[in-house]
Amino acid sequence: MNAVPQIRRIGHLQQDLLVGMYDEFDPLGAALGLPPPKAEARHEWVAAALKQEVNLAAVTPAGEAVGHCFLVPGEQASAEMAVFVHQLFRRRGLGTALVNATLERAREVGLRRVWAVTASDNRAALRLQLRCGFRPAKSVSLETEMEFEFPAPRFRSLCAL
Numbered sequence: 001m002n003a004v005p006q007i008r009r010i011g012h013l014q015q016d017l018l019v020g021m022y023d024e025f026d027p028l029g030a031a032l033g034l035p036p037p038k039a040e041a042r043h044e045w046v047a048a049a050l051k052q053e054v055n056l057a058a059v060t061p062a063g064e065a066v067g068h069c070f071l072v073p074g075e076q077a078s079a080e081m082a083v084f085v086h087q088l089f090r091r092r093g094l095g096t097a098l099v100n101a102t103l104e105r106a107r108e109v110g111l112r113r114v115w116a117v118t119a120s121d122n123r124a125a126l127r128l129q130l131r132c133g134f135r136p137a138k139s140v141s142l143e144t145e146m147e148f149e150f151p152a153p154r155f156r157s158l159c160a161l
Contacts, residue, residue: 003060003061003062005058005059005060005067005089005094006058006059006061007058007067007097007098007101008056008057008059009055009056009105010055010056010057010065010068011050011055012047012050012051014050014057015046015047015050017057017064018049018057018068019042019043019046020064021064021066021067021068021086022035022068022084023039023042024086025084025086026087030119031082031084031118031119031122031125032117032118034082034084035084049070050070052070052073053073053109054070054079054106054109055068055069055071056068056070056098056101058085058094058098065086066085066086066089066094067083067084067085067094067098068084068098069081069082069083069084069098069102070082070102071102071106071114074115076112077112077113078113078114078115079106079111079113079114080115080117081099081102081116082116083095083098083099083102083116083125083128085098090124091124095128096128096132100132102114103132103148107150111150112150113148113149114134114147115137115146115147115148116134116145116146117144117145118143118144118145118146119142119143120139120140120141120143120144129146129148133148134146134148135147135148
């Protein structure tokens with residue numbers, strides 16, 4: 001467990017890798033019902049998540065997934081982010097590495113905004129998002145929406161030439 005996991009892109013070919021992580025995940029269903037507590041629903045959820053273009057996993061040198069972050073596209077060049085880190089690998093900077101890599105990939109594919117809905121009492125997730133540059137967008141009693149907006153690209157003025 002001392003080896004540093006690598007962040008890498010994943011797709012449907014790595015479904016078994018993620019299913020293995022989520023089958024050992026604790027607590028199930030605590031993040032607004034995710035990952036789903038029932039095995040069949042959880043496996044279907046993993047398959048659906050892997051259909052998304054932006055999908056990254058933290059993988060140990062032994063080949064085990066210990067973290068997963070993906071984006072679900074929304075409207076107007078935006079996407080919702082989901083991030084999960086296996087309980088044995090939390091508080092080691094892995095969530096930060098996953099979110100930062102995911103934001104970089106989001107920028108590469110042309111997204112302008114990424115948001116996440118988090119239980120308002122999930123202080124660790126909210127701190128992670130703040131650390132990665134997210135800001136509160138709106139909050140209701142049980143949920144907080146955090147957002148990250150990419151800066152507008154700067155264009156050189158042609159008049160100055």
